[in-house]
Amino acid sequence: MNRNHWQPSAEILTLRERAKMLADVRAFFADRGVMEVDTQCLSQAAVSDPFIDSIEVSFSNYPGDVEQRFYLQSSPEYAMKRLLAADAGPIYQLGKAFRNGEVGRLHNPEFTMLEWYRPRFSAEQLMNEVQDLVTAVLGPQHWERLSYRDLFMRFVGVDPHQATIEMLKALLEPHFECPFTDDRKDTWLELVMSHLIEPKLIEPVLVFDFPASQAALSEVVEDAQGVKVASRFELYAGGMELANGYQELRDPAEQAERLEADDRMREISGLPRRPLETRLVSALESGIPSCAGVALGFDRLLMIKVGVSSIQEVIPFGFERC
């Protein structure tokens, strides 16, 4: 701890903008009849995604008693879906999420996430609403919508669904040395996306039809060319990933399988295995409405609004000062 670090990492003027943006977002959803919820930060289950590490905390009945392990939510997704299954209707959450190990110019281990779910919305309708919300905050912008395939074709000239690992590696090598092997094609797609494409996406672009292997919790469908794609979309702006949305998976058996698959990958990769959110499977079994949901990085949106390049400039006390 550095005693000279008592001052905030954001300017007070920025925090005023932050307060206004928090109020604007709440007004946006109040107007549309979407209910605010604030699910718990603590959970008995952790996120299964092998690439997201939950922060662990311990609870005990009194100091020195047996410690019970809890996890800070890496996103409110599981809890909000349990609310959807309990007939909550359209809901949004504007609150803290936590991710272990994620510190950098665009990452703070504790950050503010805006997540919302729209029963009976298609992914496309939700993309419209994302565009409305961002426009309400940032004002009119030049928007574009591109499939994941068309995005790759435009910026790097390859079809991501057909490309081989060698082709993707060859795209990277002239700019970034990547002297490691990885037989997971998604690793190379993610590298091309984050290193070569994302920095060029300054004006908002909604990208849809991700590879099925990157479905996470979205439905998988066939696109016009018969390729299996995830019914998932992302918003990029300011050279950053800003939001990630799904046509939500509702099949409990498929959900259980994906949790198990994540857990197996954790085991193979030597990652900590943690309690899986089996209550989500139960919730899907009891039934949730057809819906689309999206999570948006509130801090990054504010970075664009105030024109700064690092996340600690928009939060009161960045990781080094918290």
Added chain:
Amino acid sequence: MGNVSSGQFKTGMKVMIDGDPCNMVEVEFVKPGKGQAFTRVRLRNLMTGRIWERTFKSNESAETADVMDRDMEYLYSDGEMWHFMEPSTFEQYAADEKAVADCSQWLKEGDKVMITLFNDNPIAVTPPNFVELEVTETDPGLKGDTAQGGSKPATLSTGAVVRVPLFINQGEVLKIDTRTGEYVSRA
């Protein structure tokens, strides 16, 4: 020397890459919301000066390089090697032409410089930002032409040639910015 994992990389860290000590000029944590974490590093090879970008996976690490910067005093050159002394220990170090490189034109005996040591051998010499050197040769100064317009070459005691204003005379001591190689003022 130990290993440092890519998650702990910081700007200014010195590591061994392909057998050469390198400086991390810029470190960026990259992670898609759904996907693997990477650390993208802009590196400078301290032996060759090459600057390039390299991406590390989160489970990769690098060996830290035994590189340190030390303030030393320049003693003399024997024509082949340049000799420096650490003032507190009187320990002497000899740097070759590759290590001294362009810096040789700013080295005046007795001046303080920064020596970069790799495994205790000098690999780079950094002069102070400003040095004061005597003009040994230049065209005669033009009277009355004080501040504006025109410049001429002047050879300094170390052999360096810099552009100076027309009013400067042989024998004068000048303040030079070693980063740009430009005349600043009379000393």
